[in-house]
Amino acid sequence: MLPSFFESVLQLIVRTSTDLPPDVRAAMKTSLVAEPEGTRASQALTIIAQNIDLAVDTEGAICQDTGMPTFEIKVPLGANQIWMRQQIREAVAEATRRGKLRPNSVDSITGKNSGDNLGPGTPIIHFDQWEKDTIEIKLILKGGGCENTNAQYSVPVELPHLGRADRTLEGVRKCILHAVWQAQGKGCSPGAVGVCVGGDRTSGYLHAKEQLFRSLDDVNPDPRLAELESSIMGTVNNLEIGAMGFGGKVTLIGCKIGALNRLPASFFVSVAYDCWAFRRLGVELNAKTGAIEHWLYRDPSSPIIPMLDQAGFTRTGREVVLKAPISDETIRSLKVGDVVMVSGRMFTGRDAVHSHLMKHDPPVDLRGSVLYHCGPVVVKEGESWRVTAAGPTTSIREEPYQGEIIKRYGVRAVIGKGGMGAKTLAALKEHGAVYLNAIGGAAQFYARSIKKVDDVSLLEFGTPEAMWHLTVEDFPAIVTMDAHGNSLHKDIEQESGQHLEAIGV
Numbered sequence: 001m002l003p004s005f006f007e008s009v010l011q012l013i014v015r016t017s018t019d020l021p022p023d024v025r026a027a028m029k030t031s032l033v034a035e036p037e038g039t040r041a042s043q044a045l046t047i048i049a050q051n052i053d054l055a056v057d058t059e060g061a062i063c064q065d066t067g068m069p070t071f072e073i074k075v076p077l078g079a080n081q082i083w084m085r086q087q088i089r090e091a092v093a094e095a096t097r098r099g100k101l102r103p104n105s106v107d108s109i110t111g112k113n114s115g116d117n118l119g120p121g122t123p124i125i126h127f128d129q130w131e132k133d134t135i136e137i138k139l140i141l142k143g144g145g146c147e148n149t150n151a152q153y154s155v156p157v158e159l160p161h162l163g164r165a166d167r168t169l170e171g172v173r174k175c176i177l178h179a180v181w182q183a184q185g186k187g188c189s190p191g192a193v194g195v196c197v198g199g200d201r202t203s204g205y206l207h208a209k210e211q212l213f214r215s216l217d218d219v220n221p222d223p224r225l226a227e228l229e230s231s232i233m234g235t236v237n238n239l240e241i242g243a244m245g246f247g248g249k250v251t252l253i254g255c256k257i258g259a260l261n262r263l264p265a266s267f268f269v270s271v272a273y274d275c276w277a278f279r280r281l282g283v284e285l286n287a288k289t290g291a292i293e294h295w296l297y298r299d300p301s302s303p304i305i306p307m308l309d310q311a312g313f314t315r316t317g318r319e320v321v322l323k324a325p326i327s328d329e330t331i332r333s334l335k336v337g338d339v340v341m342v343s344g345r346m347f348t349g350r351d352a353v354h355s356h357l358m359k360h361d362p363p364v365d366l367r368g369s370v371l372y373h374c375g376p377v378v379v380k381e382g383e384s385w386r387v388t389a390a391g392p393t394t395s396i397r398e399e400p401y402q403g404e405i406i407k408r409y410g411v412r413a414v415i416g417k418g419g420m421g422a423k424t425l426a427a428l429k430e431h432g433a434v435y436l437n438a439i440g441g442a443a444q445f446y447a448r449s450i451k452k453v454d455d456v457s458l459l460e461f462g463t464p465e466a467m468w469h470l471t472v473e474d475f476p477a478i479v480t481m482d483a484h485g486n487s488l489h490k491d492i493e494q495e496s497g498q499h500l501e502a503i504g505v
């Protein structure tokens with residue numbers, strides 16, 4: 001068979017997970033320059049830039065959520081696709097063993113994580129044939145936080161702040177603007193959208209995701225869609241959602257639109273949202289050996305230019321140090337906008353832990369504790385564990401449980417990203433707790449704040465869902481919901497809704 005095929009696919013996976021392509025880096029650099037120094041958005045983008053550099057330097061996952069591996073492959077006539085599929089699956093399992101991919105494949109009936117990213121439907125592998133005598137493999141790693149912000153519209157539809165979207169390009173424009181507004185910071189903005197106009201519900205989403213394989217700096221060959229893309233990019237950043245939904249000038253770094261024919265009765269607009277950790281790469285392989293002939297999206301002769309040419313996140317001296325157990329008095333002294341540095345003990349907990357805590361006592365005393373919404377990448381080294389990637393996960397998923405858990409167990413600080421809703425906000429006020437927004441996707445940056453894994457509970461849920469007991473030092477985050485009823489997320493959503501009304505007409 002092809003002796004180098006497995007190694008080439010493994011290289012592609014590792015590189016995609018650890019090294020952002022030049023077009024995304026350039027867009028993120030432009031975003032960083034656009035935000036005035038000292039603003040929340042600028043602080044967030046500085047941490048993101050530092051994280052991108054750290055990931056390359058250490059060959060670590062850029063974000064702990066390495067997403068759903070999706071391969072788009074073109075092969076010459078006669079290529080053995082059955083063998084290739086098997087090799088790709090083995091390369092995915094090997095990359096998972098090496099900690100470059102997080103185990104992300106969960107049995108939807110039992111909730112059990114397969115542990116190697118293999119299972120029904122994972123990874124996604126699409127084959128096509130072409131007339132060339134080389135093999136092209138493109139890979140995208142798109143995480144759950146941004147996947148959850150995808151949106152599909154059946155037009156005509158009434159949209160909040162925008163009115164009716166008709167079956168016209170203006171209607172399509174409204175749908176895209178609405179999808180970006182609705183995502184706020186939950187998909188780790190600034191993001192990029194791939195859009196499909198038309199198709200059916202299934203092909204629409206697929207084609208929308210395929211648009212994300214286009215380079216951010218290309219120009220749509222269809223002049224009507226090119227104009228729509230540039231009109232979206234010309235107006236969407238006026239929404240002032242900004243990095244992580246903190247408010248700011250850059251909300252979107254790319255908009256790529258395709259179109260498919262539709263049934264006369266249907267008109268879907270499908271929007272695939274990808275985060276700043278926009279991990280997609282590709283290779284062209286020799287069809288006889290499977291060796292990499294060249295990389296797509298990057299010029300291998302060009303060196304990787306670091307995102308930052310000075311120190312990354314720097315302290316202003318106004319940061320508040322938080323160390324668990326935290327008192328009611330300390331928590332109530334915090335207000336929205338404060339930057340905190342968390343040190344000491346922290347527990348992770350996300351979907352499975354929250355659902356467990358609704359029915360069972362916690363495995364540890366949570367009074368005065370810091371609960372981190374995080375599904376880390378953790379590797380076992382002898383008898384101990386080491387966290388290799390540990391950014392925050394999207395907190396809104398825990399909204400049905402969080403208030404009750406704060407009340408029952410006395411949690412004082414919840415760390416996550418994207419903010420939480422009215423129930424949690426009320427519980428923060430009533431029971432004396434805060435919500436701290438960490439920078440989504442900054443998995444390498446935060447992994448360096450984790451000094452030790454002290455223990456683990458509920459490991460039967462799989463490594464991303466277990467409750468890890470961590471010792472952290474100088475873990476920075478921003479108070480975005482305080483114990484006085486204030487929420488930055490609520491404010492930005494309202495203000496950006498008003499901007500939407502102004503630009504959508």
Ligand code: SF4
Pocket residue numbers: 063064065066067142143144145146147186187188275276277391392393394440441442
């Ligand atoms: S950067 Fe954010 S949205 Fe993207 S994969 Fe990571 S956690 Fe998910």
